[in-house]
Each structure stands twice: as C-alpha cells, then as structure tokens.
Amino acid sequence: MRLSNGRRTSAAVVAVAVAGLLAACGEGTQPGQASAGTTAWALTGGSEEMFRAQFDAWNTENPDQEIAVDWFANDAYKEKIRTSVGSGNAPTLIYSWAGGTLADYVANDSVVDLTDDTRELTERLIPSVAANGQVDGKTYAVPNTQSQPVVLYYNQEVLDAAGVEVPTTYDELLTTAGTLKDQGVIPIALAGQSVWPELMWIQYLTDRIGGPEVFQAVLDGEEGAWSDPAVIEATTKIQELVDAGAFGDSFGSVNADQNADTALVHTGKAAFILQGSWVYPNFLNDAPELVESGGLGYTTFPAVDGGAGDPANVVGNPSNFWSVSASASAEDQATAKSFVASEVLNDDAVDELLAIGTVPPISGLEDKIEQQDDADYLSFVYGMVRDAPHFQLSWDQALPAAQSQALLDNLSQLFLGQIDPQQFSDAMNATL
Amino acid sequence: MSVATSPAALTQTRQGRGAPGSRAAGPSIWMAGPALLLFGVFAVVPLLGVVVLSFMSWDGLGAPVWAGAENWGRTLTDPVTQNAMRLTVVLSVASWLFQAPVSLLLGVFMAGRQRYRAVLSVLYFLPLLFSAAAVAIAYRALLDPNFGLGTALGVSWLSQDWIGDPDLALWVVLFVVSWSFVPFHSLLYQGGVRQIPKSMYEAALLDGAGRAQQFFHITLPQLKYTIVTSSTLMIVGSLTYFDLIFVLTGGGPGNATRILPLDMYLTGFRSYDMGKASVIAVVLVAVGLAVSIGLNRFSGANKMDSQMEGV
Numbered sequence: 001m002r003l004s005n006g007r008r009t010s011a012a013v014v015a016v017a018v019a020g021l022l023a024a025c026g027e028g029t030q031p032g033q034a035s036a037g038t039t040a041w042a043l044t045g046g047s048e049e050m051f052r053a054q055f056d057a058w059n060t061e062n063p064d065q066e067i068a069v070d071w072f073a074n075d076a077y078k079e080k081i082r083t084s085v086g087s088g089n090a091p092t093l094i095y096s097w098a099g100g101t102l103a104d105y106v107a108n109d110s111v112v113d114l115t116d117d118t119r120e121l122t123e124r125l126i127p128s129v130a131a132n133g134q135v136d137g138k139t140y141a142v143p144n145t146q147s148q149p150v151v152l153y154y155n156q157e158v159l160d161a162a163g164v165e166v167p168t169t170y171d172e173l174l175t176t177a178g179t180l181k182d183q184g185v186i187p188i189a190l191a192g193q194s195v196w197p198e199l200m201w202i203q204y205l206t207d208r209i210g211g212p213e214v215f216q217a218v219l220d221g222e223e224g225a226w227s228d229p230a231v232i233e234a235t236t237k238i239q240e241l242v243d244a245g246a247f248g249d250s251f252g253s254v255n256a257d258q259n260a261d262t263a264l265v266h267t268g269k270a271a272f273i274l275q276g277s278w279v280y281p282n283f284l285n286d287a288p289e290l291v292e293s294g295g296l297g298y299t300t301f302p303a304v305d306g307g308a309g310d311p312a313n314v315v316g317n318p319s320n321f322w323s324v325s326a327s328a329s330a331e332d333q334a335t336a337k338s339f340v341a342s343e344v345l346n347d348d349a350v351d352e353l354l355a356i357g358t359v360p361p362i363s364g365l366e367d368k369i370e371q372q373d374d375a376d377y378l379s380f381v382y383g384m385v386r387d388a389p390h391f392q393l394s395w396d397q398a399l400p401a402a403q404s405q406a407l408l409d410n411l412s413q414l415f416l417g418q419i420d421p422q423q424f425s426d427a428m429n430a431t432l
Numbered sequence: 433m434s435v436a437t438s439p440a441a442l443t444q445t446r447q448g449r450g451a452p453g454s455r456a457a458g459p460s461i462w463m464a465g466p467a468l469l470l471f472g473v474f475a476v477v478p479l480l481g482v483v484v485l486s487f488m489s490w491d492g493l494g495a496p497v498w499a500g501a502e503n504w505g506r507t508l509t510d511p512v513t514q515n516a517m518r519l520t521v522v523l524s525v526a527s528w529l530f531q532a533p534v535s536l537l538l539g540v541f542m543a544g545r546q547r548y549r550a551v552l553s554v555l556y557f558l559p560l561l562f563s564a565a566a567v568a569i570a571y572r573a574l575l576d577p578n579f580g581l582g583t584a585l586g587v588s589w590l591s592q593d594w595i596g597d598p599d600l601a602l603w604v605v606l607f608v609v610s611w612s613f614v615p616f617h618s619l620l621y622q623g624g625v626r627q628i629p630k631s632m633y634e635a636a637l638l639d640g641a642g643r644a645q646q647f648f649h650i651t652l653p654q655l656k657y658t659i660v661t662s663s664t665l666m667i668v669g670s671l672t673y674f675d676l677i678f679v680l681t682g683g684g685p686g687n688a689t690r691i692l693p694l695d696m697y698l699t700g701f702r703s704y705d706m707g708k709a710s711v712i713a714v715v716l717v718a719v720g721l722a723v724s725i726g727l728n729r730f731s732g733a734n735k736m737d738s739q740m741e742g743v
Contacts, residue, residue: 079701086493108494186578192596193684250577252596252685264578401491405703409512413686416598 038067038335040093047145050352054343065335090325092336098132098321099397106135111323115139117337128391129318129361143319146358147385148276150200150316154297158271170304177246186248189270191256195408203315204301205234211309212390226428235421314388406431486710503707516695524670535614539621560615568679598688617662624658660731
C-alpha cells in the first residue's frame, strides 16, 4: 500500500511539472526581434587567424557596432548551427559551405537577400565561386575565405625511387599504382575512416567520365540519376583501384582529422594523395624540408580516356560563405551587412590568405601571387580555380543532409567492397 | 510467495515500521519534490517531446509537420536501423559475456588484503578515471596500422587494420569498451566479496573445502545480488553506449559499429531526420526499461533479502 501511495503522489508531481512547462512553452515569445547585439560563429583551424584579425579590426573601428564572435570546431559547428537556425537562435552572421544547406535556409526564409549590399564584392570575385552563394539569381551568401579545390599531391622522392612518372590518365594511374605496390609503397594515401576523402574520388571520376551534367541530374532529383552509366563506370573504377591495392590494405583505419593521410605521403610511406588544398599548410608545417626541396609535387586529377568531362573541371569547396540571419534585428542585420561589405576578402584578408599558402577567390591576383614565397604552387592552384569551366561543390555539401549521409554511408561500403556498383546506384536512387 | 514475504514482514515489525498509522513517521513525501521536479523537467518532459516528435516529420529547420505512423514504418523496415539493432544485441551480449567473468575474477582477487594486490588494484582502477573521448583518441592512435603500436614496437602482427576492417572493428570496440568498464565492475565485486563474513570461509575450511569449492559454494552464491546489479548496469549500459564508439569509429567502417544510439545520433544530427531519430530513441528507452525491469524480475532482485540470515 505504502508503495502505491508513493507512486500516486510522484505521478501527480510529475503531471504538475509537465503542465507548468507546457504552459511556459506556449507563452514563449517569438525570438530575435529586439537587438541582442551582433554575433558571429566562426571556425577554428584553417584561416582562423585571418578571421580573428578581421573581427578585431572591425571592432576597433566600430566600437558602437561590436560583433561578438564564438569559435567552434568544424564538426561541432555543423551539428549546432542547423538547430540554432531552425529555432530562431542563429548568430547574425551564419558561416556555411553554401550548397544544399543554403538552399534549405533560403527555402525557410532563414537568411536575407544580400544582392544589393555586396555588389562591389561580387564584382571582384571569380564568377564560378560567386555562383555558389546565389539562389534564383539573388546573392544569399558571400565567400569569406580561400578557395579549396581538390588537388592530386605526390611525393616526388617516392616516385623517383620507384622510377615512375606522374600519371596523366586513369590508365596510367592504375599502372603506376601497380608498380608502386610491388615496391612496397602504398600507392595512394586515403583516409577511409573519415569517409569524405573517398567522395573526391567518385566526384572527379564521374566528372571526367560524364561531365558535370551527371551530378546536376542528381541535384535536380531526376529519377534514376544515380544509375547513369558515368556513375556506374566511376564506381567500377573505384573498386578496380581498391582491388589493385592502390589505397593499401588498411585505408579504413586512416583518419584525416589527425592528418594521418598527409603524414603517409610526407614520411614516404605513400606516393599520392587526393585532398583539398587546405592540406597544403599541413605539409608546410609537418614537412618543411620536403616542400622547400621541391619534393612535394601537385597536379590535376588524371583524365579518363574517352570521357566526356573537361579535364580542367575542378571539384572541392569553392569557398566558405557568410550569410546574414533573417531572425536578427534590423539593426544587427545592418551591422553584419556593413561588416561583410568592408572586411570580407579585402586587401588585408587577401594578403593573409596568400601568406599561409592558400588562394582567395578574387579575380586578377596574378601579380600579387608572383611576389609570394610559394609562387609556383599558389599560381598553380589559382590557375586551376580561375580557368575551371566548372567548379563542383563537394557532393556532401551540395546535397540535402539526409541524401548526403546516405551517400557517405554507401560510398564507404563501396570502398570496403561490401556492395557492388549496381547496389550502390540502387541504394542511392532510393534516396532521390 | 509466503515464504519470501514472511522474513520481510518480520523485519518490518522488528523495526516498528509495520504499526498502523505510522505513515507520518517516515520523511514527508514532499522531500522528494526537488528530485521529482528535476526528473520531470529534464527527463519526463523531453521524453514526452521525443514520443510526439516520433510521429512528426522535422528536418531541424522550419516547423515540424504531423506524419502519423509513417516514421515508424520507415524506421523499422530500414536495413541500416535493423543492422543497428542486431549489432546492439551482439554488443550487449558479448560485452556481458566478456566483462562479467573478468571483473568477477578480478574483484575476488582484489578483495584479498595482501599489499601487492592493493597496488595492482590501483593500476586496474586507472582506466575508469580517463574520459571516454581521451581513451578513444588514444586507442585510435595506438591502433593506427601505419604509425601506431605495431610500427613503434616493430611487431607486424599488431599492425592490423583494426578499426578499418568491418570484420574486426566491432570486436576492437568491444575490447576498448570493456577495458574502460571492467575496473568499475571489479570494484563492485571487490566490495561484495569483502562483505562476506569470514566465519563462512572458516567453517568451510574446517569442513575441508578447497579454494575452488569455497569460490563456487560461498563466494559465488553470496555475490548473487552484486552479479545482478553489475549485469544490469553492463547490459543497459551497452544498450545506450555512445561517446567512446562515436570518437573511436564514428559507426564505421561502413555500418560495422553503428549501434542504435549512434544510429539515433547520426540520423538526428547528421541527416537531420528528427522524426526517424525520435523513433529510434523511443525504441531505445522502451528496450532499456524492459531489459532492466526484466532482469530485476527474472533474477528475483526485486525482493532482495538479506543473505545473512542465521550468520
């Protein structure tokens, strides 16, 4: 008896508490109408120093319009920002990769139109990069940092020791991989545990074989877009590379977050690595001798014989972007807009980005690049971005979240040989 | 039933609590208020919210839309989630099979009063003090096939594709999780063994019982309730275990270590499919509660009587 009495009382207490909380929720005010001060969330690592300098400069010059900045690690940020935007608690300046996320924000009226406020900046940008921040011809996001094309890096010393040349076609790459493997070197370093580096392979192969239209069909949600012959050929070639041992036999344990993949290359354990240009500073820091002696080579992704895609096409992240939150007060929005107009990718920012070995997506930088320490490398990357007929945003950023997770999931299984190309296409078609 | 209740009733009378009208003698029920309020606000209300969300479709942006039972059908037939359920069962059973005997034996060993055993106990206890994220990062570095322990020690056998091979990864996860939690369960057993009256062993010794006989006929039966407690914690714990696996493998390679809690998190905060993630959460709560209540009933721990009668 005593027990059931106790239970009844506690149930009553819980019920009261629930009722109280529900009532409190119902009376909640709509967020974001009063000025709460301008805020920004930015990412640590990469070009963090440039962002810090930018915000410091702004806050010094505009003490009455200060922007409060919070710093996040990459993955933590991606997981937090979406629910913050969804619940009306977004920072005034929203950092993003554009693509599917930006499209979602625009569809939900979470971000404001920046077309008129950023006209001057947009004119200075490389058009293929600026296009990523536009939805239906209006600018909702502007690039705020370097361009990040995916580059094929290699260790020249390893290639020399094995007596092989840099491959320019897929078939040469496959043969080169065989030679390197026979000599006990991992032909290509791949961070399979992180999965997203595997995306770069399927992106480049699909583009080289079928051109950018193949993935555009996926973005447009066309039925059966994933079973395009170009996708099947790309996934077949991926398994061909895996089976030939091109990625070594333990790529599933290699993690990109700890730079274990670039370490394989600069320690000479692996010859090639296909990675975003953001890894170049890692090489500079971890293996300065190799970079200075010219031992670190870089080239574009090989062409595929008979492929329809332009070998000058590039995949990667065109840039990162700032958007302005629609839930911020008019006053905060104005502050954020003038910050973007005056600070983002201005001359100081461009100099800082070049100094750390990265290339901002601004037109006409050739002369400036000539004066840099890493002029050869920087002009290679800059030329790649400037001359690319098409700059494909990383698929996991371009697609809506649910589809991009399914893609990473199935791609990982494809690399592990758990599913074949047809099963991959079928599974991905089901997400369209 | 009557046999089981009579000693309990006896105890109550002895302590004078069974007298009529004695309800006011205990502390007021309102003293449970603060705890109940916290539990209500931070556990019951979110739980109800999740149950409601499991019938809605919400991508984290915009407003949730009513979806009816669609999420449930979609989730329960999803091969990824079904695989996650299978892995969760495998992990729970296997981690019990591995951890229970190891921690029981270690606990019995640590209960000895010898000085060297005390020193070893301190060493065994260390893994419990490390944060799960730190343990995961350390193991990820140690198990790296290219730069890890195998290369450092020059033992090629250690340079396996430990967390990159779908057939190995789950067992590596099982080992690392067990390594972190065996110390805790050993501590429970150590306490349990030290409470067993010495007189029992002395009596057994006089009757000519050897060490093994003492273990099987005194130690093990006397530890019955410790075993129930520790097993409940182990099994319910592995049902909901998340952080170490998230950092160590992130559910990979492929889906080889994507157990239900990870599946829930990745569905909710990577795919932003909050409806489906809520379905998985509700399933986890239901299974977790059912298992812990079931274990209690099945083992008779809900009528835990003293095992000291007659000592």
